[in-house]
Amino acid sequence: MCEICGCGDSRLVSINVQRSLLSENDRQAAHLREHFISDGVLALNIMGSPGAGKTALLEATARVLAGRLRLAAVSADLATALDAERLERAGVFSAPITTGSACHLDASLVHHALHDARLSRAVSSADVFFIENVGNLVCPAIYDLGQSANVVVLSVTEGVDKPLKYPVIFHKADLVVITKIDLLPHLPGVSLATLRENVARVMPKLQVIELSALTGAGVPNFVEWLDERRQAAR
Amino acid sequence: MCEICGCGDSRLVSINVQRSLLSENDRQAAHLREHFISDGVLALNIMGSPGAGKTALLEATARVLAGRLRLAAVSADLATALDAERLERAGVFSAPITTGSACHLDASLVHHALHDARLSRAVSSADVFFIENVGNLVCPAIYDLGQSANVVVLSVTEGVDKPLKYPVIFHKADLVVITKIDLLPHLPGVSLATLRENVARVMPKLQVIELSALTGAGVPNFVEWLDERRQAAR
Numbered sequence: 001m002c003e004i005c006g007c008g009d010s011r012l013v014s015i016n017v018q019r020s021l022l023s024e025n026d027r028q029a030a031h032l033r034e035h036f037i038s039d040g041v042l043a044l045n046i047m048g049s050p051g052a053g054k055t056a057l058l059e060a061t062a063r064v065l066a067g068r069l070r071l072a073a074v075s076a077d078l079a080t081a082l083d084a085e086r087l088e089r090a091g092v093f094s095a096p097i098t099t100g101s102a103c104h105l106d107a108s109l110v111h112h113a114l115h116d117a118r119l120s121r122a123v124s125s126a127d128v129f130f131i132e133n134v135g136n137l138v139c140p141a142i143y144d145l146g147q148s149a150n151v152v153v154l155s156v157t158e159g160v161d162k163p164l165k166y167p168v169i170f171h172k173a174d175l176v177v178i179t180k181i182d183l184l185p186h187l188p189g190v191s192l193a194t195l196r197e198n199v200a201r202v203m204p205k206l207q208v209i210e211l212s213a214l215t216g217a218g219v220p221n222f223v224e225w226l227d228e229r230r231q232a233a234r
Numbered sequence: 235m236c237e238i239c240g241c242g243d244s245r246l247v248s249i250n251v252q253r254s255l256l257s258e259n260d261r262q263a264a265h266l267r268e269h270f271i272s273d274g275v276l277a278l279n280i281m282g283s284p285g286a287g288k289t290a291l292l293e294a295t296a297r298v299l300a301g302r303l304r305l306a307a308v309s310a311d312l313a314t315a316l317d318a319e320r321l322e323r324a325g326v327f328s329a330p331i332t333t334g335s336a337c338h339l340d341a342s343l344v345h346h347a348l349h350d351a352r353l354s355r356a357v358s359s360a361d362v363f364f365i366e367n368v369g370n371l372v373c374p375a376i377y378d379l380g381q382s383a384n385v386v387v388l389s390v391t392e393g394v395d396k397p398l399k400y401p402v403i404f405h406k407a408d409l410v411v412i413t414k415i416d417l418l419p420h421l422p423g424v425s426l427a428t429l430r431e432n433v434a435r436v437m438p439k440l441q442v443i444e445l446s447a448l449t450g451a452g453v454p455n456f457v458e459w460l461d462e463r464r465q466a467a468r
């Protein structure tokens with residue numbers, strides 16, 4: 001496996017190079033994790049396909065929390081600060097990470113973003129820090145970012161077979177959030193029961209929340225999960 | 235840029251290693267291209283996010299063509315042969331490429347698949363060869379597979395901002411197929427006009443087809459584009 005991008009291509013780079021790159025990432029991620037833990041911040045790595053609804057989930061969460069928890073975020077995309085701007089408008093202290101053509105975040109990109117003093121202060125004093133990864137159901141799974149938990153966001157519009165076809169990211173998921181359930185009546189080929197079964201086949205410890213960021217249905221369950229994770233971290 | 239996976243991370247691998255890997259890929263892609271051209275096969279690299287509707291597009295195309303053109307395909311996913319099985323049922327001679335954890339196809343993976351004598355014969359005698367890439371809006375753009383054209387499939391459910399946030403793949407697109415337009419009435423935040431404008435901002439030579447594989451609306455326009463490309467290649 002090419003652990004540079006999680007692309008599985010061992011022909012491309014020597015095993016030794018791969019190992020040293022990942023071990024450098026792990027060193028930086030451990031450093032980030034120490035900070036998050038000592039600051040009492042729940043750091044979450046939010047992953048999923050482009051358009052799965054990662055930003056919409058965070059917006060809806062901020063609406064339900066209505067200021068009860070202090071939220072901070074970084075939002076990664078190849079280009080634009082659009083997601084960070086949306087989160088700012090929703091009341092989440094946010095900064096963009098534009099990756100150029102990089103298909104995933106790594107610990108050094110997060111670390112570099114935290115060199116910004118305003119973001120760093122906001123994260124240190126936050127209850128939850130959302131690290132919204134690049135939209136990609138493959139590569140982000142490989143890189144530790146110092147997070148406390150991995151959240152995979154999967155929309156019903158992507159179809160029921162995605163967990164089976166892209167199992168790697170689900171193997172590492174602590175929570176799968178199934179989004180856009182308001183669209184189910186208009187998706188003749190999509191059964192929520194089958195989607196759940198397919199997630200169960202590839203997720204080591206099944207934990208699934210189904211919701212619609214548009215209608216707000218199910219979003220309180222995600223907020224409850226956040227509270228439980230915060231309690232467990234104490 | 236890390237051209238190993240198109241991940242843009244020049245810190246990771248030396249420029250020389252990147253160049254030699256890409257140049258080896260280009261060599262193999264040129265070899266594939268020679269075969270496709272001499273066999274009179276229109277080879278297309280079909281790219282897009284997981285669940286954008288790549289397989290559904292090819293199924294719907296096969297239905298409209300109803301045997302008029304000979305179709306062959308390879309379908310890439312990290313795991314399972316589900317897509318290739320769907321295409322077989324739609325009358326397309328198909329083979330899966332399971333990439334393990336690789337986030338994109340490269341020329342050697344396509345070349346290796348074509349070592350299968352039955353697939354090789356089917357492709358040589360086909361009118362159109364669909365190379366359905368791994369679901370990923372970032373990395374597949376980097377690797378030449380010997381194709382005649384790049385088709386990017388983008389579903390309206392992914393939102394209007396994806397071309398701006400993931401411009402790299404659109405820079406290389408010869409055609410953008412906007413899918414799932416039957417869902418537009420249920421997507422309050424999605425304007426087809428805005429999506430078109432955003433594609434126009436990042437695509438060098440604008441060519442967009444809008445369709446629904448579910449209802450069949452617009453699919454004949456894709457078939458017409460296939461015919462035009464075949465004519466142009468003669």
